[in-house]
Amino acid sequence: MFMRSLECVYRDALTTIFFSFVIFTSFCQAQESEQWLSKIIADVEGYHSYDRTVYPLGAYQESLEKKDAEFAKNQLNRLNDLDKAYFSETDLISSELLRFQLQNQVDEFRYEMYLNPIQADQGFHLNLNYRIKPILTFADAERYLKMLNAIPTYVDEHLVLLKKGLEKGVSQPKVIFKGYESTYDTHIVADYSQSSFYGPILNLPAVMSKMQQDSTIVAAQQIIMSKVVPAFKKIKIFFETEYIPATRTTIGVSETPNGREFYQNRINYYTTTDKYTADDIHKIGLSEVARIKSEMEAIIDEVDFKGSFSDFLSFLRTDPQFYVKTGDELLMHARDIAKRIDAELPKYFKTLPRRPYGVIKVPDAIAPKYTGGRYSGPSSETQPGFYLVNTYKLDSRPLYTLPSLTAHEAVPGHHLQGSLNMELGDSIPQFRKDMYLSAYGEGWALYTEFLGNELGIYRTPYEEFGKLTYEMWRACRLVVDTGIHAKGWSRNAVVDYMMNNTALSEHEIYTETDRYIAWPGQAISYKMGELKIRELRIKAQEALNDKFSIRDFHEVILEQGTVTLPILERRVNAYINHAK
Numbered sequence: 083m084f085m086r087s088l089e090c091v092y093r094d095a096l097t098t099i100f101f102s103f104v105i106f107t108s109f110c111q112a113q114e115s116e117q118w119l120s121k122i123i124a125d126v127e128g129y130h131s132y133d134r135t136v137y138p139l140g141a142y143q144e145s146l147e148k149k150d151a152e153f154a155k156n157q158l159n160r161l162n163d164l165d166k167a168y169f170s171e172t173d174l175i176s177s178e179l180l181r182f183q184l185q186n187q188v189d190e191f192r193y194e195m196y197l198n199p200i201q202a203d204q205g206f207h208l209n210l211n212y213r214i215k216p217i218l219t220f221a222d223a224e225r226y227l228k229m230l231n232a233i234p235t236y237v238d239e240h241l242v243l244l245k246k247g248l249e250k251g252v253s254q255p256k257v258i259f260k261g262y263e264s265t266y267d268t269h270i271v272a273d274y275s276q277s278s279f280y281g282p283i284l285n286l287p288a289v290m291s292k293m294q295q296d297s298t299i300v301a302a303q304q305i306i307m308s309k310v311v312p313a314f315k316k317i318k319i320f321f322e323t324e325y326i327p328a329t330r331t332t333i334g335v336s337e338t339p340n341g342r343e344f345y346q347n348r349i350n351y352y353t354t355t356d357k358y359t360a361d362d363i364h365k366i367g368l369s370e371v372a373r374i375k376s377e378m379e380a381i382i383d384e385v386d387f388k389g390s391f392s393d394f395l396s397f398l399r400t401d402p403q404f405y406v407k408t409g410d411e412l413l414m415h416a417r418d419i420a421k422r423i424d425a426e427l428p429k430y431f432k433t434l435p436r437r438p439y440g441v442i443k444v445p446d447a448i449a450p451k452y453t454g455g456r457y458s459g460p461s462s463e464t465q466p467g468f469y470l471v472n473t474y475k476l477d478s479r480p481l482y483t484l485p486s487l488t489a490h491e492a493v494p495g496h497h498l499q500g501s502l503n504m505e506l507g508d509s510i511p512q513f514r515k516d517m518y519l520s521a522y523g524e525g526w527a528l529y530t531e532f533l534g535n536e537l538g539i540y541r542t543p544y545e546e547f548g549k550l551t552y553e554m555w556r557a558c559r560l561v562v563d564t565g566i567h568a569k570g571w572s573r574n575a576v577v578d579y580m581m582n583n584t585a586l587s588e589h590e591i592y593t594e595t596d597r598y599i600a601w602p603g604q605a606i607s608y609k610m611g612e613l614k615i616r617e618l619r620i621k622a623q624e625a626l627n628d629k630f631s632i633r634d635f636h637e638v639i640l641e642q643g644t645v646t647l648p649i650l651e652r653r654v655n656a657y658i659n660h661a662k
Contacts (some may be wrong), residue, residue, distance in 0.1 A: 115168045119177055122160050123511045126180065129153060138225070139213075139232045142206075142239040144196070144246070151191035154184040172509055175642055175649055179514055182646060186351055193344045197247030199240055202258040202596035203451045206240040207317050208265055211445050217282045218464045220290050223298045226282060230305045237313045241320050248328050251339055256329040257573055258596040261450060262321065268447035269314040274306040278447055335567045335602040345567045348603030353610045354521045354646035360568035363606055367560025370609065371583060374554045381547045398585045404480045404544070409443055409473030415481060416455075416471045417441045419488040419539060426537045427494060432633045433641070435501030439467040439492055449474035451593055455487045457496035459504075467497045478587035482548035485539045486531045490552070494537075495527035503643040510643060517644045520604055525611015525647075526639070528556055532616065536632075551585040556612070558583055559598065559605035567602045614647045615639065618654040625658045634661070 131149045132141035161181055166174060190196065199206045210233065217223045247253055271277045283302045286295045335341045349363065350356045375391075382394050389397070398404060406412050420441055427434055437460065444452050449472055458468045469492040472479060489495055500523070504515050531549055540546045558580055565571035565579075573595060580591045598605045623630045638657045639650065 115165050116170075116173055118160075118164055119169070119173055120511075122157055122164075123176065123180060123513065126157055126184070127511065127513050137232065137235070138228045139210075139236040142196070142199070142236070142243060144243065147191055147196045151188050154187040158184050158188070172642070175645060176511055176514060178649060179517060179645065182354065182519075183513070183517065189347055189351070193340065193347065194247070194250065194252055197243050197250065197252045198254065199243060200254060201600040202254075203448070203453065203593065205265075207237065207314070208448055210236075211278070211448050212458060212461075214278055214281055214445065215461055215465060216285065217298075218287050218289075220294045220298075222462070222464070223286065223290065223294070227298065227301050227305065230279060230302065230310055234309050234313045237317060241316070244320070244325055248325065251330070253325070253329045254600050255333045256326065256331055257333060258600050259321075259326050259329070262326070263318070264450045265448065266314045266317045266321070270311060270318065274303045277306050277310065278445060279306055279310055333566055333573055333599045334570060336570075342568070345602055349606065352520050352603045352607040354519055355648055358610075360564040363560050363610070364564040364569070366613075367557055367564070367609070370557035370613075371554065371561060374550055374557055375583065378547060378550050378554065381543050381550070385543050392582065395581075395585050398480065398482065398544070398547070399587055404482055405477055406479075406481065407476070409476065412473050412476065412479055412481075412484075413441060413443060413471055415484055416469070416488055419485050420469065420492050423489060423493050423534075423537055423539055426539075427498070430533070430537070430632055430636060431494065431498070431640075432637045433502060435498055435505055437467060437497075437501045437504070439469055439497045439501075441469045441471060441492070444470045444472040444474065446474070451596075453593065453597070454479060454483070454590060455491050457491040457500065459500050467501060469497065475589055478589035480548070480585070480587065482542070482544040483552055483585075484548070485534060485541075485545050486549045486552040489530045489534045489537070489539060490527040493530075494533065495530040496523065498530075499523060499526050499640060502640055506643050514643050519644050519646065520607030521611040521614075521647050522644050522650065523611075524608040525613075525615055528553070528608045528612035529615040532612070547585065555580075555584045555586060555594075556609040560609050562595070563598050563603065563605045566599055573599065611647065614650065618651060622654060622658050622661075626661050629661050 131146045131153070134140075158181065161177060161184075164177065166177060169177065200208075213226075213229055215226075217226055244253075269277065269279070274280050280302060283299055286298060290298070330338070332338075335345050338344075345360065349358060349360060353363075379391065382391065387394050387397070406415065420439075443449075444456070452472050452474070454472050456470045458470055460467050469488065471487075491497070500518075503517075506515055531552055534540055534549060540549055562571065562576045562579055566576060576595045576598065577591055580586060580595065581588070584591070586594070619635060622635055634657070635654075638653055642649075642653065645653070
């Protein structure tokens with residue numbers, strides 16, 4: 083008996099030692115994997131192919147693009163060697179997102195995207211407008227002057243890339259450049275005080291000494307007239323005499339060298355999965371257009387409108403009751419909607435961002451080719467986010483779509499999601515805080531337009547119709563983007579399809595059409611992302627019934643920041659299993 087007891091004790095001791103060894107080994111392996119992942123992330127975040135003090139606006143050279151792609155390939159190989167069996171959920175997400183980001187860097191070089199740094203409503207020179215921000219400290223002023231000084235080099239490097247693109251048949255279609263002169267003519271001024279870049283100098287903060295203010299003013303005046311204005315004159319000459327005359331007449335990217343392969347690559351990138359073909363997305367778009375149109379027709383019946391669907395769209399585009407007379411009036415309406423939404427947020431979200439946002443107009447220099455509104459994130463710790471509202475051509479800015487636009491661009495759309503992403507804790511690496519994926523970010527923002535029903539922001543049938551026309555707009559994108567880049571649609575065919583199915587103004591339809599032509603695949607991300615989030619919400623509600631919490635669901639969607647749609651689906655499935 084005594085011997086048997088000793089055997090039991092001995093056996094138990096061996097078992098304990100064995101399992102302790104297993105646990106200790108697993109712990110060591112987990113630590114080693116995490117350390118290697120952290121090292122790769124640190125190397126990626128710390129990598130610079132150029133000296134940022136020398137190039138405050140970035141360096142844009144083909145040799146650097148090649149160097150960046152080779153670096154990305156090397157990091158992908160290192161990631162492949164890691165044993166992910168011991169990763170925490172956060173580390174697993176980090177490794178997947180890093181892989182996605184690095185692979186895209188390799189793909190962008192492979193398809194020579196760096197040779198085409200412009201689009202219809204944005205691009206290298208248009209992006210400079212976003213650098214015009216308030217100066218709050220002397221350090222801000224110094225950074226701003228360095229940025230202005232860097233513009234000539236920044237322009238020269240991009241013109242070299244654009245010229246090489248023309249030689250290789252990589253360019254934008256000629257059709258998108260109607261009215262493009264507004265993107266540079268605005269900055270060609272005879273007096274520094276007329277320059278948009280001088281705007282921040284007019285309101286230097288009191289915390290700057292008189293000497294600091296005076297030196298900043300003199301330097302800005304000199305730089306604007308000797309460097310900034312000449313740089314935009316050079317852009318004008320290049321576009322009007324070299325680039326635009328030599329651009330392609332076809333509009334679909336599939337009609338360019340390797341275009342079909344490139345378009346599929348962009349579909350994969352903008353849906354964050356390799357699950358869909360152009361035909362798949364086209365069919366989904368047609369199905370969504372039919373569903374949304376039936377809901378629109380129900381509203382037309384509700385308001386007792388006498389006429390056809392097309393007549394109702396014409397009524398919305400032309401009736402004065404839906405339009406304001408001044409830009410300030412439009413901004414006032416946008417701010418009112420934004421504050422009404424602010425008050426509803428605690429009912430639907432457990433975590434709200436600390437950073438505030440402002441509502442301002444789109445800068446005049448970019449307004450003619452710009453969308454109805456957009457969100458611009460903060461550029462420093464002292465900056466808020468901004469919801470930009472386009473006050474150009476007010477007869478194309480209807481009030482009935484303003485609630486949807488505000489929910490999408492401000493809260494609970496881009497500002498809420500983007501600010502929470504920036505405010506993620508220390509366990510989330512910086513590259514994830516800086517990361518943006520359209521399928522997630524735009525999908526979320528479009529989902530919040532749907533959430534606006536519960537937030538109570540649509541107060542009239544016309545605003546309900548405005549929400550549907552925005553949703554229809556994103557559904558139409560699935561049809562027309564694939565139509566342009568995979569099915570040979572003409573620009574007129576796209577315009578006609580949008581005119582017949584949405585209540586967007588004619589001006590906005592033309593600017594949007596040029597955007598889809600110039601930016602293959604990006605427009606599909608909104609609806610594909612929104613459909614996935616709505617699908618996951620329905621799944622969670624049906625599985626959990628009275629255990630479902632909308633605040634918990636939104637926390638699951640947002641708490642790990644930007645993720646791919648497959649990661650998001652995995653997280654919601656885990657939430658459902660845990661809640662059960």
